[in-house]
Amino acid sequence: MNFTIISEKLTNGITKDLDYNEEKKEIIAYTIETVLLSICGTFLIIILGCLLNALVPVVTAAVFGGILRRLSGGAHFNMPLKCLLFGTVIYSLIGVLAKKLIGHNLTNQHVLILILLISLLIVAILAPVDSQTKPIHSVVLRKKLKISSMILIIVLLLIIINSSNILLNVSAVLGIFYQSITLLPIFNR
Numbered sequence: 223m224n225f226t227i228i229s230e231k232l233t234n235g236i237t238k239d240l241d242y243n244e245e246k247k248e249i250i251a252y253t254i255e256t257v258l259l260s261i262c263g264t265f266l267i268i269i270l271g272c273l274l275n276a277l278v279p280v281v282t283a284a285v286f287g288g289i290l291r292r293l294s295g296g297a298h299f300n301m302p303l304k305c306l307l308f309g310t311v312i313y314s315l316i317g318v319l320a321k322k323l324i325g326h327n328l329t330n331q332h333v334l335i336l337i338l339l340i341s342l343l344i345v346a347i348l349a350p351v352d353s354q355t356k357p358i359h360s361v362v363l364r365k366k367l368k369i370s371s372m373i374l375i376i377v378l379l380l381i382i383i384n385s386s387n388i389l390l391n392v393s394a395v396l397g398i399f400y401q402s403i404t405l406l407p408i409f410n411r
Contacts, residue, residue, distance in 0.1 A: 229255035280317030283397030296404030
């Protein structure tokens, strides 16, 4: 399924009677493609989470990791569909891992806090990570993205300290940790 072709056809249909230049059409096509990928990704995560009997931890990890992803950037595949499929599999595995860790009583609030502090350090040093196809030129935007990424982790840290829902805590922390790992230079060549 080629989302680029679908989004271009939808854009042409939407804008055929409008006097839009190519730049405006490109923006609309990009937006449509992003929305289609988000919808497909959400459905895939829900389906795989249900199939693995780990819907809540899978969705929790994907939501927290996804929010950090939007703010911090990270490793990119050369095709959005590859990224979507890889992310779906990884977040599904994270959800299953969270359940297994809890089932074997291998969770500890101090370890979760340590993992978040490591994530915070990685984000403070490396975020935001851009790509050749989506460079971040604005120094102001870079600073806002870094601060927002750090605030997200600090908010999760406060949630972890005050929450007794171990499944949500472990899932959210693992989602954040996975996303922070994608900022490392080894994944961004």
